[in-house]
Amino acid sequence: MTRNKLDQPVTSVKGIGEETSVILAEMGIQSVRDLIHYFPFRYEDYEIRDLADVKHDEKVTVEGKVHSEPSLAFYGRKKSRLTFRLLVGNYLITVVGFNRQYLKSKLSIQQSVTVTGKWDKNRQTISLQEIFFGPIEQQNEVEPVYSVRGKITVKSMRRYIKNALNDFGEWIEEDFPTTLRQKYKLLSKKEALKIIHNPKDRNQLKQARRRFVYEEFLLFQLKMQALRKFNREQSRGIVLLPDKERLNTFIESLPFPLTGAQKRVVQEILHDMESPYRMNRLLQGDVGSGKTVVSAIAMYASFLSGYQAALMVPTEILAEQHADSLSELFENTSVNVALLTSSVKGKRRKELLTRLENGEIDIVVGTHALIQDDVQFHRLGLVITDEQHRFGVEQRRVLRDKGESPDVLFMTATPIPRTLAITAFGEMDVSIIDEMPAGRKQIETYWAKPSMIERVLQFIQKEVQKGRQAYVICPLIEESEKLDVQNAIDVHSMLTHYFKGSFKIGLMHGRLTSDEKDEVMRAFSVNEIQVLVSTTVVEVGVNVPNATVMVIYDAERFGLSQLHQLRGRVGRGQEQSYCILLADPKSETGQERMKIMTETNDGFVLSEKDLELRGPGDFFGKKQSGVPEFKIADMVHDYRALEVARQDAYELVHSSVFWESEEYEKLRDVIISSGIINGDKLD
The missing domain is CATH 3.40.50.300 (P-loop containing nucleotide triphosphate hydrolases)
Structure with a gap:
């Protein structure tokens, strides 16, 4: 059998020498096949858009005519600021470029240029990132951006992959069953690979992405469903037949x-x-x-x-x-x-x-x-x-x-x-x-700025005087030079001073031994401690129905799911409970998180939002979560494809056609090579 040329070393590709191949090997690229399967992690968008549709701080590409002589100002050592006016349709905007003094001699009034950069809607200014002289026709609407290292640049990576596809593209084999490709109108592997690395426009890219997203999800789900099927068949359990x-x-x-x-x-x-x-x-x-x-x-x-x-x-x-x-x-x-x-x-x-x-x-x-x-x-x-x-x-x-x-x-x-x-x-x-017992009171959640701490403390005092208890949560145990965060020890001292011994304030953090933590929690659960200052070690478990207030310092530093877990420590008794988020988030995402927390008590709604805002990586907080790293697929945005792939995988592994037909041989090989089952089990 002829050996597939895609398995040749990456040095077979025009332009890649020994030195470059060493860097590529560090990136996990050793063969031609590895190179053409090294996917972009994002795309530069050069689609011309109307400025009326562009949001503040969004990246945009515009085409226009130079309307003023460029002016150049120097500041600091070897630092310069170039500005010129650009007429874009009905808009007269300012383009600002830093350390681009060479452009001064290249720009002239009435010259056509295409500019890409960040749009400041308030100042009607674009911060220059890229400039093309003349219209953008010769430029693709979208350009791939690769993760690179060492001397390899994004441009050289584009060139290597282009050369590989030109010289070895005919050796790309289709390894996906025709039935599935026809069912979902998916591109062939050869076509999809060429487009993913060199799309002409967004629509073309969408079609290529569809192919690989479904393929990645299906291969993963096939392993999962096969594991489940064979585990079930081998794990004969106990038949429990209660009266x-x-x-x-x-x-x-x-x-x-x-x-x-x-x-x-x-x-x-x-x-x-x-x-x-x-x-x-x-x-x-x-x-x-x-x-x-x-x-x-x-x-x-x-x-x-x-x-x-x-x-x-x-x-x-x-x-x-x-x-x-x-x-x-x-x-x-x-x-x-x-x-x-x-x-x-x-x-x-x-x-x-x-x-x-x-x-x-x-x-x-x-x-x-x-x-x-x-x-x-x-x-x-x-x-x-x-x-x-x-x-x-x-x-x-x-x-x-x-x-x-x-x-x-x-x-x-x-x-x-x-x-x-x-x-x-x-x-x-x-x-x-996904349903709460009837009659359970919703926890009222408020977002307060740190400057309102006095009012928050007065509220705690009012609740404790009614015989209730409160949690005060801090993100760190002791001060860190890197993070300007209130810490549990400081907050404990501050509260002790503020409440002047009118009630007992406890302290709990991760540096205590298990016995010490248990002792503090026991004292809190029997109301020997009225206010418990703690790090997130109280996140799971303990039921203190008498606790009605949860105050969370620096709440913007927590994910939504963790904030929701902490909030769930209160609201376990008959009385109305409250959660107060002390936060002054600077980012839009941080502000969005605080808003969502005040709007819903539904943990599943919050978890979906958390996934959108933070991504699956930090969801479990541990890397051993078992969440796979996909090259192209995104579980959040492509969830419909994930559901479809799961259903298809389930039907395939439970059908005899899948295990017997030649059409599915390559998909079966994926399951066998993963070690979930061995080939002889199929005989």
Whole structure:
């Protein structure tokens, strides 16, 4: 078989020598194939636009005639400012260029020029970035911009790729099934590659992008759906068949009726538990949406089927609160609930472990103490992990392995946008509680400037005098020279001085030990501390129904989802609660975030906005989030294509045609080469 010329070293391309090839290799480009698949990260737009449609500070390209002699002013060492007037249609604007003195001799009155730069609408001025003499006809409307390094410039990168496509373009093979290409009217790979690197206009670029966006999403989703399919087929789980009558009696005995969303999610979970496959489900629900009750119903179903359940949570105090609320819910049943944390020691611990192994304990709630070697279950049927992203993959696996293929339910109060959930958790089933219990009071959110701190403190005082409590959140522990941010220690001192001992002010931050943090939180939860100054360590968990005020310093430094999580620490009791955002954001994005926070309490709306404003990278705060890096596709803007690709991938991996037909061979190879399955499984 003839070796594909695209696999030749990059030095085969005209203009690329040994020195350049070393720099390209550092960029991950070693072969001709790598080079032509090195996509632009953005495009320069040279489309001529009417200034009436251009927003302030937007980049624009205009064509016009020079209307005044250019003037040149020098300031500082080797610094100059060139200005000239330009007649653009009915507009007479000023063009300003820095350190462009060479242009003075090249510009003359009535000369046609095309200028690109940033438009200052107020001053009717363009800050010059690029200039072409004469009209722009010979210039493409859009030009690719590549990420480059060393001596390689964007222009030279354009030249190398152009040469590669000219000399090796005929070797580009189509590796996408004709059926799918025809279904969505997608360009061929050869055509799409040529356009992506050298589009004539926006419309052409759109078509090429469509091809690669769908391809990237489909290949990723195929791996996800195959992983899910084969995991399911190999993970024969426990079939849990609870007594439906007793389960319904328990649900009816709950102190409040289930919301429609809770009922739907309970059905999804019970359906999984009754199936012969192991459940692998993510349960998402905003703070206060009632995930605990749903998990309690699942645990009771496990108990009625003769199995034990384990609930793992990130902190001791949260474990205690869960154990207390579950004991209350199961008060009129024969369910035994136990608490296992690192505080349970000696004889008590030994006794508890014996009872757990003998099957006398039906539900155990604990921290990572649950995954220690000496913890043995009698018959573990259900594993629930709360705030699952707080635990490593390995920790979650150890707990799961303590049973023989138990059902697994992950819970999170971090509303994850649907696009992100189906990408990062594509191998899981996702359930969403998107409805709040009736009668729950909305938290009132206000945005205040730091200069209004006196009024905010008076408001805290008024609430505390009514017997309520308040959180005050700061982004950093101690001063940083780089960031002008209020820190927890300073704020604690300031509040102590301001309130002059009229009530107790606590301090909590990440430098405290786990025991110290637990002690502070305990004191706050029983109202021994009235105002708690803290960094974001209070973000998850702890239920203090008496806390009605949440003040967040430098709120513009947090993402929307994190602000929403912090806000969710209040509003857990019967009283009206308030969240005050102290912020003076300079950027439009920062101001937009503050506005959105005051307008909605819906975590899913906020999470979608957060994704738009910040991008998927920082959403989870950790790089181990499992969100893939796509070359061209963007999960936020291309979410419709993501949904389509997911549906197509699901149908493909569940059809015999996909696994047998020659047409899909290359797509199958992607799954096999990723190691999700091996080829012999297909025989």
